[in-house]
Amino acid sequence: MIIDIHGHYTTAPKALEVWRNRQIAGIGNPAQMPRASELRIGDDELRESIEANQMRLMRERGLDMTVFSPRASFMAHHLGDFQVSSTWAAICNELCYRVSRLFPDHFIPAAMLPQSPGVDPATWVPELVKCVNEYGNVAINLNPDPSGGHWNSPPLSDRHWYPIYEKMVEYDIPAMIHVSTSCNPCFHTTGAHYLNADTTAFMQCLTSDLFSDFPTLRFVIPHGGGAVPYHWGRFRGLAQELKKPLLKDHLLDNIFFDTCVYHQPGIDLLARVIPVDNILFASEMIGAVRGIDPETGHYFDDTRRYIEAAHLDPEQRHRIYEANARRVYPRLDAALKAKDR
Amino acid sequence: MIIDIHGHYTTAPKALEVWRNRQIAGIGNPAQMPRASELRIGDDELRESIEANQMRLMRERGLDMTVFSPRASFMAHHLGDFQVSSTWAAICNELCYRVSRLFPDHFIPAAMLPQSPGVDPATWVPELVKCVNEYGNVAINLNPDPSGGHWNSPPLSDRHWYPIYEKMVEYDIPAMIHVSTSCNPCFHTTGAHYLNADTTAFMQCLTSDLFSDFPTLRFVIPHGGGAVPYHWGRFRGLAQELKKPLLKDHLLDNIFFDTCVYHQPGIDLLARVIPVDNILFASEMIGAVRGIDPETGHYFDDTRRYIEAAHLDPEQRHRIYEANARRVYPRLDAALKAKDR
Numbered sequence: 001m002i003i004d005i006h007g008h009y010t011t012a013p014k015a016l017e018v019w020r021n022r023q024i025a026g027i028g029n030p031a032q033m034p035r036a037s038e039l040r041i042g043d044d045e046l047r048e049s050i051e052a053n054q055m056r057l058m059r060e061r062g063l064d065m066t067v068f069s070p071r072a073s074f075m076a077h078h079l080g081d082f083q084v085s086s087t088w089a090a091i092c093n094e095l096c097y098r099v100s101r102l103f104p105d106h107f108i109p110a111a112m113l114p115q116s117p118g119v120d121p122a123t124w125v126p127e128l129v130k131c132v133n134e135y136g137n138v139a140i141n142l143n144p145d146p147s148g149g150h151w152n153s154p155p156l157s158d159r160h161w162y163p164i165y166e167k168m169v170e171y172d173i174p175a176m177i178h179v180s181t182s183c184n185p186c187f188h189t190t191g192a193h194y195l196n197a198d199t200t201a202f203m204q205c206l207t208s209d210l211f212s213d214f215p216t217l218r219f220v221i222p223h224g225g226g227a228v229p230y231h232w233g234r235f236r237g238l239a240q241e242l243k244k245p246l247l248k249d250h251l252l253d254n255i256f257f258d259t260c261v262y263h264q265p266g267i268d269l270l271a272r273v274i275p276v277d278n279i280l281f282a283s284e285m286i287g288a289v290r291g292i293d294p295e296t297g298h299y300f301d302d303t304r305r306y307i308e309a310a311h312l313d314p315e316q317r318h319r320i321y322e323a324n325a326r327r328v329y330p331r332l333d334a335a336l337k338a339k340d341r
Numbered sequence: 342m343i344i345d346i347h348g349h350y351t352t353a354p355k356a357l358e359v360w361r362n363r364q365i366a367g368i369g370n371p372a373q374m375p376r377a378s379e380l381r382i383g384d385d386e387l388r389e390s391i392e393a394n395q396m397r398l399m400r401e402r403g404l405d406m407t408v409f410s411p412r413a414s415f416m417a418h419h420l421g422d423f424q425v426s427s428t429w430a431a432i433c434n435e436l437c438y439r440v441s442r443l444f445p446d447h448f449i450p451a452a453m454l455p456q457s458p459g460v461d462p463a464t465w466v467p468e469l470v471k472c473v474n475e476y477g478n479v480a481i482n483l484n485p486d487p488s489g490g491h492w493n494s495p496p497l498s499d500r501h502w503y504p505i506y507e508k509m510v511e512y513d514i515p516a517m518i519h520v521s522t523s524c525n526p527c528f529h530t531t532g533a534h535y536l537n538a539d540t541t542a543f544m545q546c547l548t549s550d551l552f553s554d555f556p557t558l559r560f561v562i563p564h565g566g567g568a569v570p571y572h573w574g575r576f577r578g579l580a581q582e583l584k585k586p587l588l589k590d591h592l593l594d595n596i597f598f599d600t601c602v603y604h605q606p607g608i609d610l611l612a613r614v615i616p617v618d619n620i621l622f623a624s625e626m627i628g629a630v631r632g633i634d635p636e637t638g639h640y641f642d643d644t645r646r647y648i649e650a651a652h653l654d655p656e657q658r659h660r661i662y663e664a665n666a667r668r669v670y671p672r673l674d675a676a677l678k679a680k681d682r
Contacts (some may be wrong), residue, residue: 196537227568233604237630263574288576
């Protein structure tokens with residue numbers, strides 16, 4: 001089977017965005033703040049929003065299962081306070097859960113957290129617990145910069161983040177390290193901020209001994225690892241300068257890269273440089289780059305084509321498509337096995 | 342000949358750092374502020390610092406000429422006010438100029454600017470003028486984030502920067518877009534901040550029409566363009582979403598990438614994806630990654646080896662080594678031709 005570990009609910013019914021805009025308007029004006037119960041989206045609407053979009057493309061591309069989380073650019077943790085983010089996270093996570101119930105053979109949820117800037121990460125734990133225990137979430141998305149481009153939280157290696165790591169380890173779930181929209185005019189959200197965050201997160205891990213404290217903690221770095229595989233020699237060299245172990249020993253039991261790289265040469269580099277066991281299939285469709293590549297005639301985000309064309313044997317491809325995901329997301333593996341019974 | 346367009350004076354005599362530390366101490370304590378004239382470095386010291394380091398490696402690697410600028414991580418524009426940065430830039434630029442006089446066949450200078458955060462870029466112009474007219478500088482280094490990792494200047498496409506662009510166009514000199522040290526604990530200087538800045542600068546250009554306003558303005562994006570070539574499909578797709586022309590038409594008359602990518606797969610990708618006319622040979626030795634790659638037995642930053650091993654014919658290699666640099670740096674070309682006379 002083929003598992004896409006990186007899908008967001010980018011096609012949610014319009015009512016979600018309308019409600020969110022009312023919520024944002026209510027930040028400065030409590031009288032206008034809508035209640036969560038005012039958002040009503042029926043199952044038919046959810047079904048249609050998926051059927052016509054992700055499900056259609058998954059069928060076309062031969063993908064079986066998507067790890068599905070709230071739209072990344074809409075998380076916007078920097079807006080409002082903890083209560084605002086908490087309500088918003090609960091709504092978005094519930095929608096992804098409902099999608100997973102409507103399409104149980106094709107979607108399994110991953111959670112966003114109410115990462116309001118400056119609050120203690122321990123406050124995010126109840127949402128995580130609910131999503132795992134009640135909604136069957138198999139992973140979380142962790143935003144390393146809840147400020148949206150101002151980068152004023154401590155690095156991921158700081159003890160600040162440990163309450164979340166402790167829960168992740170307890171539940172044996174990985175985190176995809178994924179920022180949200182940039183409110184810094186220097187950074188284009190999907191063209192700069194996302195990729196910068198991927199590179200930044202990797203380097204924060206490299207310079208630290210985080211995985212000595214949490215040997216089973218697992219991070220998935222999306223968008224093919226940002227700049228990391230392209231500069232793998234630089235990172236190997238920096239690790240050496242910093243007297244760290246070889247990257248494969250220092251980080252590769254804990255860090256994994258997805259395949260959201262939207263052209264063949266990029267995927268070829270990824271497959272050449274990064275051990276196959278650290279590559280997880282993903283497309284992030286329908287996301288930042290929705291068009292058709294005029295050079296190929298296919299969608300930029302149809303990443304399966306690149307994996308099929310890369311120099312990989314069937315066994316390696318199987319690991320990228322399925323086996324690695326089952327290993328890195330044990331709750332996904334358990335859910336799949338439960339279905340087979 | 343082989344021209345390395347990216348060298349910094351990372352091996353300056355210790356007296357420079359000692360003086361700088363006194364200057365930094367003097368920021369809060371004017372009585373301790375040293376005068377520029379208190380820094381004394383003799384020609385013999387300069388000669389030795391180059392002969393034993395850059396010149397030795399250039400000979401070993403068969404490199405003929407280096408475009409030589411002050412140490413990037415020491416620019417630290419965020420420290421002190423304009424007067425502090427102005428004095429520091431003048432000192433560093435003078436040293437690179439003196440190196441170019443001591444080794445006229447092998448070094449030609451590029452200038453740092455006194456980019457104190459928040460000041461009008463017009464205030465940087467006199468240093469640029471002096472460096473071009475009196476010191477024979479052939480390029481500048483332009484820091485897109487003088488804050489050192491807080492990214493609170495306008496994007497490079499903003500009119501804020503136009504006074505510098507106007508002078509660059511008048512003098513027909515390119516800018517290497519190069520940040521300095523990061524004072525933001527989220528960003529490791531050479532492992533995250535440098536690469537992020539490269540990606541960020543490219544995307545700032547992509548989303549704008551800067552090169553319509555300045556058709557002859559030229560930016561060199563170092564470190565192989567950050568994440569850009571690895572994600573070339575993403576950037577092509579984003580340009581398409583934004584209704585911009587094809588990247589080759591939109592940006593590649595004005596943006597060039599250096600070869601500071603420290604492993605063979607990275608250089609192979611660069612050469613596969615980016616048109617040869619947009620690739621300029623560089624090593625940034627002796628810089629961020631000074632060690633020997635245990636996988637090859639050669640220095641990580643010995644980038645000539647990667648170019649030699651890449652799928653390029655001799656004519657393409659000639660463009661990367663020499664012809665492109667002469668085209669992008671016309672004052673370098675003129676200086677080389679003047680020597681030949």
